[in-house]
Amino acid sequence: MTSATPLTLTVDPAVRALAPGFTHLAVEARGLVNGPSGEASSALLDDATRRLAERLDGRAPHEDPHIAAWRAAYTAFGAKPSRTRNSAEALARRALAEGGLPRVNRLVDLYNAISVAHLIPVGGEDTDHIHGGMALVRATGEEEFETAAGGEPVVEHPEPGEVVWRDESGVTCRRWNWRQGIRTRLTGESVNALFLLERMDPMPLADLRAAADELAGLLRESNPGAEITVREPA
Known part of the structure; x- marks a missing residue:
């Protein structure tokens, strides 16, 4: 398989100033085979929920120091963290609630499991479906x-x-990692993907590198013909 040019990822200085302790890693994958959720992806989600419960040891997700730091970052750009929760806290709450985590498709289940664990x-x-590179910026309010x-x-x-992730055509994820847009989400037809892990x-x-390595390993295991690369920011 021929390697494609890596997707450009940048973080605007205004975001760095807002949250100096922020770092991201990217896992790029080409040649994936997605499909409906199954026993394997469901088992990953169940195991992730078990690992989360052990980690929290009876605490609520927002009491974890890492989630508390995300809440502080949300507050810094004007969001209400108890109303629009970062994706890790939102998924953790669903994992521990009655009914547990949703089953979406194999790729989404896989990265949700890494997020929760x-x-x-x-x-x-x-x-x-990404146009040009991706950038983490502070929005003007005019973006679509x-x-x-x-x-x-x-x-x-x-x-x-x-704070939003955006490409040349518009916003791909609002409030940092709160809500993803429909244009670039992973569907059953997706074959090339970028997974962003944030801390x-x-x-x-x-710990972030360990999560990225685990994600890459699961992608290789379930997609033996795919090309998987873990990238750190320049």
């Missing part, structure tokens, strides 16, 4: 965000100053 935000993007409401497609706009101090960078 390591209590870190993880997102998955279909790189065939494609989502759905009541089952119908709608276009929203982020709040001025909101704040005080989580050690080594």
Whole structure:
């Protein structure tokens, strides 16, 4: 398989100033085979829930120091962290609630399992639908965000100053990692993907690397013909 040019990922200085302790890693995958959730992906989610419960040891997710740091970052750009939770906290709450984690598709189940087991935000993007590079910026409020409401497609706009991931066409994820847009989400037809893993101090960078390595290993195991690369920011 011929390697493609890596997707450009940048973090704007304004975001660095807002959260100096932020770091991300990327896992790029090409030649994936996605499909409906199955026994294997469901087992990964169940094991992740078990690992999360052991990690928290009776505490609520927001009492974990890493999630507390994400709440502080959300507050810094004007979001209400108890109302619009970062993706790691939201998934952790669902994992521990009655009914547990949703089953979406194999790739989404896989990265959700890593998010829950390591209590870190993880997102998955279909790189065939990303236009140009991706950047983490503070929004002007004029950017377009494609989502759905009541089952119908709608276009929203982020709040001025909101931290968002975006590409050349618009916002791909609002409020840092709160809500992903429909344009770049992973579907049953996705074959090329970018997985973003994010941390704040005080989580050690080594813990983020361990999560990325685990994700890469699971992708290789379930997609033996795929090309998987773990990338650190330049």
